[in-house]
Amino acid sequence: METQNEFIVHLSELRKRLVYIIIWFFITLCVGLYVSPHVMLYIKTQPAAVNIEWNVFSMTDGMFIYMKCAFLVSILFTLPLALYHIWAFVKPGLTVREAKGTLSFVPASFLLFLLGVCFSYYIVFPSMVSFMAKINGSIGAVETYGIDRYFSFMFSVIFPIGVTFEMPVVVLFLTKLGMLDPGKLKKSRKYAYLALVFVGSSISPPDFVSHLSVTVPLILLFELSIIVSAWYSQKMKRS
Numbered sequence: 001m002e003t004q005n006e007f008i009v010h011l012s013e014l015r016k017r018l019v020y021i022i023i024w025f026f027i028t029l030c031v032g033l034y035v036s037p038h039v040m041l042y043i044k045t046q047p048a049a050v051n052i053e054w055n056v057f058s059m060t061d062g063m064f065i066y067m068k069c070a071f072l073v074s075i076l077f078t079l080p081l082a083l084y085h086i087w088a089f090v091k092p093g094l095t096v097r098e099a100k101g102t103l104s105f106v107p108a109s110f111l112l113f114l115l116g117v118c119f120s121y122y123i124v125f126p127s128m129v130s131f132m133a134k135i136n137g138s139i140g141a142v143e144t145y146g147i148d149r150y151f152s153f154m155f156s157v158i159f160p161i162g163v164t165f166e167m168p169v170v171v172l173f174l175t176k177l178g179m180l181d182p183g184k185l186k187k188s189r190k191y192a193y194l195a196l197v198f199v200g201s202s203i204s205p206p207d208f209v210s211h212l213s214v215t216v217p218l219i220l221l222f223e224l225s226i227i228v229s230a231w232y233s234q235k236m237k238r239s
Contacts, residue, residue, distance in 0.1 A: 017085040025078045032073030036066050039073065048126040048154075051133075054147040061148045068151065080110045101176070109169045116165025120158045124214055128157060164199070164218060171225035175232050182230040185222075192222050 043049055056062050083106040091099050136143050174180040185192075200215030
């Protein structure tokens with residue numbers, strides 16, 4: 001009976017936190033609907049889009065992009081709150097030290113994701129657009145882009161890199177769980193480098209400079225992950 005009551009209490013707590021997240025999501029969605037035209041106009045003034053005409057090939061293209069933009073703004077600003085409520089939900093099962101240590105994951109993961117999005121949008125994406133334009137020009141093709149295709153391509157580049165920038169936080173979390181340690185990371189360095197080179201070449205234009213602009217930051221993130229893991233391991237040994 002006691003176990004059943006505890007389960008009901010946990011379920012009620014989870015429902016309450018989900019309600020908070022959903023309410024905040026709809027509030028930020030309204031904000032997203034308001035700022036979406038400004039966001040899209042800002043994107044249009046950037047080097048990756050300033051020389052490109054956005055065309056619509058159906059009556060609903062503009063509306064769908066408008067809604068997608070609002071939805072992504074909402075997701076972006078709901079993410080920190082969702083991470084916090086996940087932490088708050090599991091907090092009763094953690095020690096005081098674990099609770100304080102894991103709370104720092106919330107802002108760290110959000111800031112790293114933003115850093116990855118900014119890096120991919122301002123550095124990687126413009127180089128990809130420039131490369132594609134050169135290829136199209138070399139074969140005499142006339143560039144006519146649909147707005148839906150343009151934004152779909154942009155999101156497919158930006159968000160994978162944003163997620164990749166979460167590497168140090170993930171490694172630190174796995175180190176805290178005892179699933180990783182600096183020794184394992186150092187031993188797997190050459191395999192990790194090979195995987196990161198493959199990832200970098202997959203999401204960047206097929207030229208040497210673009211490969212380096214993506215792969216080098218990914219490798220630096222991996223090295224930062226080793227440093228963070230080593231720092232935490234030393235901290236645990238001293239304590």
